Structure formats: structure tokens, C-alpha cells
Amino acid sequence: MDELELLKKDWQKQDSAYPKLSYEEIYKMILQKSSSIVKWIFIISLLEFVFWLLLAIGLKASGYNNEYGGLYSSPGFIVLSVLSYGILAYFFYRFYMNYKQINTTDNAKTLMENILRTRRTVKQYVGFNLAMLVVSVAYMLPFALSHDDQTQALIEKAQANGEIFKFYLGVIMGTLIILLITIGVLLFFYWLIYGLLLRSLNRNYRELKKLEV
């Protein structure tokens, strides 16, 4: 006999072998909180939005108290700020709409696609922020260099010693290294959290997709 047929025969005989939970036991369960990955994705995604928002607000608040205050009223910076809040609103709207589409009564493949699409939106938002970080630093660096008295003194000293090229090279290299480390740390945490959370979902989705080839 085919192995699965033998198993099926046995499987269908076993109804009495399972535990019987009482009405009260089941009722208690529906009062518990879910620990599904969808819930975690929602929480982590919200934290990501909040993180980038707080970072932007924090940077601005600290900026107003220092000597480069003028930077924040420059037209380029205002355009960047308006653009970044607009884009945050757009991404959040898309994230929320995608999240609302997640439905456990869809078929397995559609459910997985909807979850992955929700994640993709947040991933794009993080990618956008990393790009913005690079653009902002590139925009702010010359501004900071030309508006800070201490830096000006250093530039003059370097010019007097004929080391102006070395000075700028040092500043650019230093900034690049700090940026790379920051992005590297962020990506590492990203990989760690989502690698663990979505590993089995990605594996199962690939398995279903493989069937279509």
C-alpha cells in the first residue's frame, strides 16, 4: 500500500486520541495576546518610523541652539525638511494600507505576499532615510565648516602651514568613515531583527514561488 494511504487510514482513526479542551479553557485562550510575527512587524515598523522622526526632530532641536542656526532657515534645508515629512507621511500611509490588507483568511501565498509588501514599504523608507542622511551630511558639511569659528581658525592655521589639502581630505575621510559605521550598525541591527523574524516566512514563500517555475 502507498505510504500516505496507510498514514491517512491511521490519521482518520485518531479523533479520540487528541486532548479535549473544555469551553472554559478555550475561552481563556481568546483573552490572551497574540505573539504572531504580524504583531511584531507592526510594532517594529512603528518604532522605525518613530526612530527616524525623533532623530530628525532631535537634530533640529540641537541645531537651533548652536552657532549654525542659520542653516535651518536656508532655502535648501527648508525644502529638504518639507520633502522628508511629506515622504514620511506617504510611506506611513502606504505601510498602514498594506498592513490593513493582511488577512489570515487569504490563501497562504497571498498572505505571505501581503506581509512581505508591508515590510518592503518600511524597508524602502529606511533606505530613503539612509540616502537622506548622506545627502544632509553632504549639504551640511560645507555649511558647518564655513560657519564655525573654531573650524575657521583651524583652516587658517592649515592654510598658513600649506596643509589645506590634507585638512580637507582628513575632514572628508573622517565624515565618510563615521557615516559608513553608522549605516553599517543600522543595517546590522536590521538584518538581525528581520533575519530572525522573517526567516521562516521567506523560506516558505520561496518554496511556494518555486512551484510556479
Next chain:
Amino acid sequence: MDKELEHSFVELLEKHQNIVHKVCRLYTNNKDAHNDLFQEITIQLWKAYPKFRGDSKFSTWMYRVGLNTAITLYRKSKRSITTQEFESVSFKIKSEAYDDTEEQQLKLLYDAVHQLNDIEKALVFLYLEDKNYKEISDTLGISEVNARVKMNRVKKKLKTILNP
């Protein structure tokens, strides 16, 4: 949610709870993991219940939510990937009708099914529950042809596991 809804849901689930137990049986290996998954499926069923319109059977609807939870939503705890103690302790059939050889063969078969991946387990589960390929393809979101092809591959894989 109102009490009436809670009552009707718990009553229906109490009646059909074996479906959830069966999903848990295939996707977990010990009692704690079984209970964890049972609870998560129950919560997901409850969350989805207000949208259950009764245009499909409650049991059919349960298959879908139960499998989706096991395959996609459930975060496996470490204890679910330990031993196969549950299989032998809780559900070993003690029927007189089986001779030792058949019982041994069934034990090996259940062990082999546990070695399949999540999607293969879903196919086996629906097959064991006597679902046709149309229902299998609807539940997983693949075509009927692909469901058949995959099922044949799973059968071959089981043979390979049993006769390496």
C-alpha cells in the same frame, strides 16, 4: 466584542477543536509547543471570526486560518525544535488491530512527515484530511496542477526518507 459572539465562537471551536490539534500535531514536536501553537491559532481564529460570514463551512475556514498561522504567523519557540517526544507519548495509537510491523511502519511514517518542510507538511495535512486538489490549491494559493506535481514529489521524498 460582545458576549454572544464570544459564546458562539467558543462553542464552534470546542466542537471542531480536533482540526487545530491536527495542525499542531504536524507542526510541533512536543506538548508545550503544541499548546503554544494551539493558543496562537485560537487567537487568530477569534480575531478573524467577526469577518466569518458562514458562506464557507466553519471547518473549511479553520483549515485555512490554522495552516496560515502554522506556516506564516507563528514564531516557533526554541522548545518546538527539540525531540519527537510528543509523537510517542501523547498520540501513539494503541489499537489492537495493528500488528507490530504496521505500528512500527506508522511510527516511521510520522517521523518522516515531521522531517518535511512547512509547505510539504501543509500538502500532506490537507491530503490526510481528504481534501481534493482544488481545495489544496485554494488554501495554499498555487495552481491545481502544481499542487499535484508537488504532492507527487512529497510522496517520493517520503519514500527516500523511509528507504535511504
